[in-house]
Amino acid sequence: MNMHSSDAATAEEAIAAQEALPPLTNEDATRVAMQNTLLTPRFYTTDFAEMDAIDVTPVRADWDRLIAQMKSDPNKGHFKKTADWDHVDWDGMEPKLKAEFIDFLISSCTAEFSGCVLYKEMKRRGSNEDITTLFQLMARDEARHAGFINDALREAGIAVNLGFLTQSKKYTYFRPKFIYYATYLSEKIGYARYITIYRHLEAHPEYRFHPIFKWFREWCNDEFSHGEAFALLMKTDPKLTESLQNRLWIKFFLTAVFATMWVRDHQRPAFHAALGVDPAWYGQEVYRVTSEISRQVFPMTLDIDHPRWQPTLNRIQAANVQIVAGERQGGVAGKLKALGGRIKAGANFVALLTIPVQRNAVPDSPRLEPAY
Ligand SMILES: [Fe+2]
C-alpha cells in the first residue's frame, strides 16, 4: 500500500502521496486555488540567500529546544481519517453551506500549501543547516495539513491539484523581513483560529457538522511551533522589531492580516451560522489570542477594543460587498461601483491605521507554550 501524506517524513513524500491518489476530473477547485486577489491565499518567494545567512546563535538554547520538539514529530500519522471520521452527507448538505464550506476548505488547503512551497524552497536553496532543518520540518507539516484537507475535499468529489499549483500559481516576492512579519502572523493567527473553533465545538458538539474540526487541536500545535520559529528568527536581529520604520511595518501587517480575516470570514455567513459562531465574535476572539501571543516579539498590539475598530472593519466589509457586486454586474456601471468600493476600502484601511497602538515591553526570551 502506498504511504499516506500524514506519515510522510518530508514535504516531497507527502505531495507524492497526494499525487498518487486517483485523479479527479474537477478543475474548479484548482481554478479557485489559482486565484490571486487581496483576499485569497498567495504563494510567496523571497531572497533565499539573505534568509540562509541568518545566524541563530543569539537564540541558540530556545532554537535547539524547538527543533528537537519538531523533530520528535508528535503529530506523525495524525492527519488521516480514522474511526473518528464520521460520515459526511455531502449530498444532503444545504447548498449554500456546502458551497461556503467547500470554499473554506479550498482556501485553507491553498493557505497551508502556500506555507509548504515557501518552506520547501528555502530548504532546497539553503546551505545553513539550522535554517534548512527548520524549513524542512515546517514544509513537512504544511504538506500533511494540505494533504488532509484535500482528503476531506475528495469525499465531495473535489481536490486541489497541488503539483499543478506549485508549477502554475503566481508567486509574490516579499523581502525576508516582510516574510517574517506576515508568516509569523499567519502561523499565530492560524493557531488562534484552529483552537478557537476547536474549543467552541468542544463546548457545543451539536454544531460540529464535519469531522475535520476534531483534528484541530493537534493541528493548531503545529502552527504554534511554526510561529515560535519565526519569533526566534526575528529575535536574532533586534532591528527587525525595534526600529521606527519596522514598527510601522509591523503595525501595517497586523492591521492588514486582521482586516483581511474579518472580510474573508464575513463572506461565509452560512458556514459560520452552521458552526453556531458569530463572525464578529470569532474575529475579536482570534485577534485577542493572536495579540496576546504576539507580545512575545512585537513591540505593540493593536487596540482591538477601540471604539472605531469594529465599525471601521464593518465599513471595509461593506466596501468589499460593493466591489464583488460591481464585478459581478460588469459593464461601465459595474466597474465604477467596484472602483468606488476599492476607494472606500482603502480609505477605511487608512482609518484603521490611525487608531493608536498599545505599546508592549517585549521579553528577552520569546518562549511560549500553547495556552488556549
Ligand atoms: Fe499548517
Ligand SMILES: [Fe+2]
Ligand atoms: Fe504552519
